[in-house]
Amino acid sequence: MFSVIIYGRNDSHGYNLHKRAAISFNAIAEVMSDPDDEILFVDYNTPDDHPTFPEAIQDTLTAKAKKVMRIFRVRPEQHVHLKARTHLVALEAQSRNVALRRSNPRNRWILYTNTDMLLVPRNEKESLSDILATVPDGFYQVPRFELPEMLWEAAFDRRDPAGNLAKLRDWSMRFHLNQVVYNFMPMRYDALGDFQAALREDMFAIHGFDEEMLLGWHCDSNLAARLALYRGSVDTLVDKVFGYHCDHTRVAAANNKGRQTKMNDQDRFIWDVSTPYLPAQAENWGWPDLEIEEIRLDRDTAFERFAAGIGAAIEPATEAYRTTNLEWHLFNDLTYDLPHTLPFVCDQVLTYPRNSALMFVGTRADFLTRFAIAWRTMGFTGPVLVPNECQGLPLDTPGVEAGPFADLLRRSDMFIFEFGLATQGVSDPVRTGRLAEAMDEKRLKVVSRLFRQAASLEEETRPAARRLPRRFIGVNVIYNRFWPLFTDYVSANINPFCGQVLAGNPRIDPSMKGKVLRFRGRYAI
Amino acid sequence: MSEIGIVTSLPDRIADAWRKGLDLLIGRRLTISPRTREEEIFLRARNLARAGELQEAATTFGDAATAAPDLIAAFENQGELLDILGETEKARSLYEAGRILRQRLRGATPDRSFVLRRAGRSTAEIAAYTTVLQSVKQRVLPFIARGNAFLVEGRPEPALVDYEAALKLKPGLSDVLALKAEALLMMGRFEQAATTFDSACAVQPRNADFLSGRAIARLALRRLGDADADWRVQFELLPAERASARACVALRLADYGKALPELEHALAKEPCDPYWRLYRLTALGRLGRPAMPDAKPSLDSWPNPLLWLHAKGLSTEEVLARADNGERRAEALFQLGVLALPHDPAEARRRFTAIVDDAPPSMIEHAAARHELAGLGS
Numbered sequence: 001m002f003s004v005i006i007y008g009r010n011d012s013h014g015y016n017l018h019k020r021a022a023i024s025f026n027a028i029a030e031v032m033s034d035p036d037d038e039i040l041f042v043d044y045n046t047p048d049d050h051p052t053f054p055e056a057i058q059d060t061l062t063a064k065a066k067k068v069m070r071i072f073r074v075r076p077e078q079h080v081h082l083k084a085r086t087h088l089v090a091l092e093a094q095s096r097n098v099a100l101r102r103s104n105p106r107n108r109w110i111l112y113t114n115t116d117m118l119l120v121p122r123n124e125k126e127s128l129s130d131i132l133a134t135v136p137d138g139f140y141q142v143p144r145f146e147l148p149e150m151l152w153e154a155a156f157d158r159r160d161p162a163g164n165l166a167k168l169r170d171w172s173m174r175f176h177l178n179q180v181v182y183n184f185m186p187m188r189y190d191a192l193g194d195f196q197a198a199l200r201e202d203m204f205a206i207h208g209f210d211e212e213m214l215l216g217w218h219c220d221s222n223l224a225a226r227l228a229l230y231r232g233s234v235d236t237l238v239d240k241v242f243g244y245h246c247d248h249t250r251v252a253a254a255n256n257k258g259r260q261t262k263m264n265d266q267d268r269f270i271w272d273v274s275t276p277y278l279p280a281q282a283e284n285w286g287w288p289d290l291e292i293e294e295i296r297l298d299r300d301t302a303f304e305r306f307a308a309g310i311g312a313a314i315e316p317a318t319e320a321y322r323t324t325n326l327e328w329h330l331f332n333d334l335t336y337d338l339p340h341t342l343p344f345v346c347d348q349v350l351t352y353p354r355n356s357a358l359m360f361v362g363t364r365a366d367f368l369t370r371f372a373i374a375w376r377t378m379g380f381t382g383p384v385l386v387p388n389e390c391q392g393l394p395l396d397t398p399g400v401e402a403g404p405f406a407d408l409l410r411r412s413d414m415f416i417f418e419f420g421l422a423t424q425g426v427s428d429p430v431r432t433g434r435l436a437e438a439m440d441e442k443r444l445k446v447v448s449r450l451f452r453q454a455a456s457l458e459e460e461t462r463p464a465a466r467r468l469p470r471r472f473i474g475v476n477v478i479y480n481r482f483w484p485l486f487t488d489y490v491s492a493n494i495n496p497f498c499g500q501v502l503a504g505n506p507r508i509d510p511s512m513k514g515k516v517l518r519f520r521g522r523y524a525i
Numbered sequence: 526m527s528e529i530g531i532v533t534s535l536p537d538r539i540a541d542a543w544r545k546g547l548d549l550l551i552g553r554r555l556t557i558s559p560r561t562r563e564e565e566i567f568l569r570a571r572n573l574a575r576a577g578e579l580q581e582a583a584t585t586f587g588d589a590a591t592a593a594p595d596l597i598a599a600f601e602n603q604g605e606l607l608d609i610l611g612e613t614e615k616a617r618s619l620y621e622a623g624r625i626l627r628q629r630l631r632g633a634t635p636d637r638s639f640v641l642r643r644a645g646r647s648t649a650e651i652a653a654y655t656t657v658l659q660s661v662k663q664r665v666l667p668f669i670a671r672g673n674a675f676l677v678e679g680r681p682e683p684a685l686v687d688y689e690a691a692l693k694l695k696p697g698l699s700d701v702l703a704l705k706a707e708a709l710l711m712m713g714r715f716e717q718a719a720t721t722f723d724s725a726c727a728v729q730p731r732n733a734d735f736l737s738g739r740a741i742a743r744l745a746l747r748r749l750g751d752a753d754a755d756w757r758v759q760f761e762l763l764p765a766e767r768a769s770a771r772a773c774v775a776l777r778l779a780d781y782g783k784a785l786p787e788l789e790h791a792l793a794k795e796p797c798d799p800y801w802r803l804y805r806l807t808a809l810g811r812l813g814r815p816a817m818p819d820a821k822p823s824l825d826s827w828p829n830p831l832l833w834l835h836a837k838g839l840s841t842e843e844v845l846a847r848a849d850n851g852e853r854r855a856e857a858l859f860q861l862g863v864l865a866l867p868h869d870p871a872e873a874r875r876r877f878t879a880i881v882d883d884a885p886p887s888m889i890e891h892a893a894a895r896h897e898l899a900g901l902g903s
Binding site (some may be wrong): 122134135136138184185186201204205225228229230231232233236238239240267270271272273274275276277279 | 601604605608613616617620624627628639640643647649650653654656657660661664665666667669670673674677691695698700701729731732766767
């Protein structure tokens with residue numbers, strides 16, 4: 001019957017985002033009763049190494065919310081062409097249009113709202129699906145009622161949407177919450193963007209939201225102006241449903257800087273609107289030709305993929321624990337526990353696009369074998385690229401493609417550089433003072449050289465159409481001699497030794513030292 | 526008011542009079558006078574509600590709904606006020622009554638401009654945008670929105686005034702030019718309408734709404750070939766999901782081969798729409814595959830008598846007797862012509878000629894009759 005379209009990213013937009021969003025997702029799912037109903041969440045421009053916002057809070061969502069939610073992940077690389085035109089990190093019009101394009105065509109209605117709304121049917125026996133099934137074609141709004149921050153934060157249980165809706169029915173009277181704020185036509189109500197229900201076919205006819213609105217605010221009013229022109233009237237569902245907004249102004253959100261807030265031009269986008277249509281974007285609104293990843297919370301989850309990948313690559317441990325040691329006298333011991341390290345490496349790649357091509361440069365054959373198994377089993381379809389320059393690696397492993405380093409550099413979306421001992425077996429003891437053998441040193445030298453080259457040449461060797469820096473993952477680069485090398489070239493956080501993994505983008509160090517390093521790296525000096 | 530009060534308020538009064546005079550001079554209407562008794566009641570109720578006299582306003586909205594049972598906004602506004610006053614159940618029934626009325630409305634055919642696809646009274650919208658205009662005078666949206674509301678009510682003259690006010694603010698806006706042309710079309714000023722559509726189409730040559738309007742203006746000017754050219758482009762521009770609109774364009778062209786599959790799609794989407802059923806029978810008949818309607822629906826509502834006609838359940842005289850206005854008569858004459866074509870071309874010609882002589886050119890039947898007559902060699 002209806003597709004709810006909301007958007008956001010995995011950040012901290014306003015006060016206690018995680019709680020109010022969970023409350024909202026669960027409450028919206030609770031008032032859905034048609035099998036075609038769906039919540040479309042566009043996760044816009046979350047960094048690639050983070051999960052999407054709903055994935056990050058999935059444990060607080062009800063089974064029903066997980067079932068009805070479809071997440072469309074818009075990657076930073078897909079946003080970067082707009083970056084210079086906006087100060088915002090998440091764009092409303094683009095997000096909502098991406099979802100609209102991909103919404104269930106069987107649904108008659110599109111409902112635009114936000115991640116902090118609770119919709120309460122006035123008749124407890126009716127769902128929102130029931131309500132929308134009976135109303136005639138039109139463009140409908142509902143006034144927004146405000147909820148003091150203390151109420152939703154202190155009294156709501158985010159996993160009990162029915163209880164929360166019941167509380168609202170009580171509080172609305174007890175605390176005098178219901179105040180309708182009228183507005184000029186065509187807006188009808190204040191804060192109209194929290195409930196705008198339009199026919200799906202109308203939204204397609206008018207070409208979605210205006211994607212020229214890149215500065216935030218008034219996207220809802222622009223839509224109201226255009227739909228009011230298209231439909232002739234702005235109708236209300238105030239007799240059927242109340243909408244409550246979890247107020248979140250204790251902490252200003254990124255798009256709220258008081259009187260200094262940058263906004264879309266009201267005159268251009270509201271009062272000078274002359275047509276419902278947007279012919280300039282008629283063919284490309286919602287990025288119809290772009291492949292947008294879809295993520296579900298009720299199937300093929302990140303954990304399921306991770307567990308499957310690790311499960312396929314390594315056997316469970318047979319002992320209670322194993323040990324390693326970071327004392328300084330072991331600085332030159334490059335042994336590490338592969339079965340323990342592999343899960344931390346997989347964790348670094350899991351959130352990336354499944355069609356990514358990953359370059360592996362390393363020394364340990366068993367690492368490549370096991371990682372390649374995990375990579376495929378986690379659902380990645382892109383290749384693991386291994387330079388011919390790396391000797392002793394099993395290049396016939398399924399999913400592995402070998403080639404000259406210079407060629408593979410231009411195909412890689414991310415990198416793993418592994419600094420281990422080629423001679424170490426999987427059951428050898430770890431960090432007991434073992435020294436590298438001649439073959440180990442020879443192969444480590446190759447890895448170091450390729451690493452410095454890759455990091456120094458990263459920007460100029462990006463695959464065609466890629467504009468953002470690629471991620472470098474270093475394995476066995478903490479508290480050993482490759483720690484300074486890796487962090488000279490890559491902006492990595494300080495990570496616990498236990499994981500053996502550092503990751504980050506190439507470091508742009510403007511100092512003389514940085515320039516020298518880049519020069520040496522570039523020419524493999 | 527004291528003498529001091531009069532003196533101190535004088536500059537404001539002068540400024541106010543100056544502003545009003547200026548508005549009048551440049552054609553901006555910032556107040557609306559009711560045309561009918563029910564409009565007057567509605568506007569009084571609206572003013573009472575805005576002044577906080579909720580009980581009296583609710584009663585007055587009720588009076589407006591009684592005086593004009595098709596004034597949907599009166600039902601909804603009364604419902605809203607009763608809701609505020611605690612009479613929730615009664616309020617709900619009024620909202621429902623409004624929605625039922627809204628569901629029954631039928632605007633122009635789906636191939637026409639979005640603004641004409643709506644129907645019913647726009648008293649509330651006209652009042653609301655007039656209020657907006659008192660604060661937002663220098664922007665086009667309120668003028669356009671109010672102009673559209675007038676047009677929906679079938680009042681092209683005040684619509685034209687508003688569109689021209691918008692064009693004074695933003696000269697050359699093609700979307701407003703096209704709306705202005707629609708108003709001119711409605712006023713029967715076909716030559717001006719065609720010229721104005723030409724200006725709009727010069728800016729947006731692939732706007733399906735503009736082409737639709739210009740085709741009708743050209744048809745009215747007896748430029749059938751030019752009209753057909755616009756309709757053919759319009760047909761190509763309309764996306765597949767707007768099957769009903771594509772069907773209407775094909776019917777105007779009397780291209781029944783093109784119309785039939787679109788009508789099938791339209792029927793699949795809106796199986797209860799009697800016009801898609803009727804036009805499907807028309808297309809089948811003209812393609813030499815005459816068919817009977819699946820069922821004989823109630824004769825109480827139009828165009829069901831025409832479905833009965835196809836089922837041979839009503840005579841010509843009975844159908845014409847039920848066609849109680851000019852447009853219905855044209856629809857009836859067209860179906861009679863279509864049914865007569867295979868065995869009595871002369872009779873068909875008479876029917877089609879009557880449509881072309883009397884029916885407005887915006888009707889599907891008018892354009893289709895023109896094409897049928899051309900096919901008959903007239």
